[in-house]
Amino acid sequence: MRKPCCEKQDINKGAWSKQEDQKLIDYIRKHGEGSWRTLPQAAGLLRCGKSCRLRWINYLRPDLKRGNFAEDEEDLIIKLHALLGNRWSLIAGRLPGRTDNEVKNYWNSHLRRKLINMGIDPNNHRLNRVLPCSQDSSYSRSVIPSELEKVKGADCEQVSDVGSCLENATRGLPDLNLDLTITNISPINIVEEEKKQSEFDACRETLLLFR
DNA sequence: AAAAGAGACAACCGCGAGTGT
DNA sequence: GACACTCGCGGTTGTCTCTTT
Structure with a gap:
């Protein structure tokens, strides 16, 4: 049936050498990206x-940006992951200079653990245990259900395309912490609510850019 | 100082989608 | 419609580095 993407013999594997990197860079500078199948031979790789x-x-x-992720990048990854799941390329698309592989690795090595330590299941973004209200976490504020309800409601039509990303996000993640509610709204909590709202608005802005 | 274990990240693999013939 | 090809994505693995014992 289908041929393998390349012949298995005489193919280098593993870490890239500086010379190989240079050959690839030189070739792409000269000829541009694309035609990956024929590129190696043409580039002498x-x-x-x-x-x-x-x-x-x-x-x-x-x-590419490289280097450590900033706090706002972390927040954005967590928020987008809550909405989109493991769609790393989509998530990376909202982080200039970051790649899907980088985001995926960062999620698996840092953010997953971070959420687990916060008592949040990284798979469905549900709380595994009750946390005190004052728990420090921009995340715990980021995906509260009231926000998701707002997204599902008013703006759903606007993001019908890419998709449908938002629609899928909410439909595809049925366990998305929908029964986590904030209770006892005191004046202090109202301020918190406003903060949440502005954070949510920022997140929604990002999602709307998917269109 | 050496060994073992854990963490981080680069790279590979298999699969599905899109497209051309 | 069937097939072949290319590309891109997400999951997984391999390996290197750092930390702990």
């Missing part, structure tokens, strides 16, 4: 086209 593409997209592209 003993690599699979897939491997070249991955190397370029994840590490060699000039517009």
Whole structure:
């Protein structure tokens, strides 16, 4: 049936050398991205086209940011993950200079654990245990159900396309912490609510950009 | 100082979607 | 419609580095 993406023999695997990186960079500078299948041979690389593409997209592209994630980037990843699930490329698309692989790795090595430590199930973003109201976490504020209800309601039609990302997000994550409610709204909590609202608005803005 | 374990991240693999023939 | 090809995505694995014992 289908041929493999590349012949398995005479193909380098594993870590890329500086020379290989340079060959790939030089070739793409000269000819542009694309045609990954034929690129390795044309560039004089003993690599699979897939491997070249991955190397370029994840590490060699000039517009990559690299380095540690900022706090606001972390927040955004968590929020988007709550809405979109493991759609890393979509999430990475909202983080300039970040790649899906980078976001995925960061999620698996840092953020997952962070949520678990906060008592939140990273798979469905539900609280595993009751946390005190004052629990520090921008996250616990970020996906409260009232916000999700607002998204599902008023603005759903506006984001019908990409999709449908929001629609899918809410439909695709049926366990999305929908019964987590904030009670006893005191004046202090009202201020908190307003803060939440503005954070939510920012998040929604981001989601609307998917259109 | 050495070994073991844990964490971080680069890279690979398999699959599905989109497109051309 | 069936098939082949390419591309991109997400899950998983391999390996290197750091920390702990």
